[in-house]
Amino acid sequence: MSKVEVVRAAMVQAMKAKDKARKDSLSMLLSALKNAEIDKREPLTEAEENAIVKKEIKQTQETYDLAPADREDIRKEAAERLAVYKEFAPEDMSVDQIREVIGEVLKELGLESPSQKDKGAIMKALMPRVKGKADGKTVNETLAGMLNES
Structure with missing residues (x-):
């Protein structure tokens, strides 16, 4: 199964569980994967899918790091999104x-x-x-x- 299918299945589970934060995070990840696939005009390789997941993690981490200290809502949302994205990220080399x-x-x-x-x-x-x-x-x-x- 491709990452798109795995993320879509996880998103359906989140919708059934009425977990809005998780569903929103998965929706954003799915959009990033599908947009890359559309740009490439053919299915993504596993390495390309992993690169997109890592890119999303990096961007979300930057959002978390750059959020002002008094904006706990932004930091909380970014932390939740990071936790979801890391489930789909490949294991880094030691x-x-x-x-x-x-x-x-x-x-x-x-x-x-x-x-x-x-x-x-x-x-x-x-x-x-x-x-x-x-x-x-x-x-x-x-x-x-x-x-x-x-």
């Missing part, structure tokens, strides 16, 4: 898994003791492998830590 992929990339590039100068080339080869599976910020921090070790 730091150890990211380190393994970095190690593979270093071997392929023939870098025994990489320096900060090599970071751009490493990231260029690394990011396509972890795209949609790991947060770019985490990947960057892990690589920086490994470069500082050597």
Whole structure:
């Protein structure tokens, strides 16, 4: 089943349970997925669906973070939406898994003791492998830590 079908089924369950907040969150996620599918003019791949879910999570997290402290209603709504979206998000890679992929990339590039100068080339080869599976910020921090070790 595609994510669109899974989200639609969850939305029907939320409607039957009369859970308005969950239904609204699922409706927004479903809209984002369907709009992307319409833009692409063909069904989305699993990686594309996961990327859209992650994008929605990121946008909702920004809404939560940027909401003024006195607007508890916005923060509460964003937190509820985040909880729902995370149910449909793929599992991120652990730091150890990211380190393994970095190690593979270093071997392929023939870098025994990489320096900060090599970071751009490493990231260029690394990011396509972890795209949609790991947060770019985490990947960057892990690589920086490994470069500082050597």
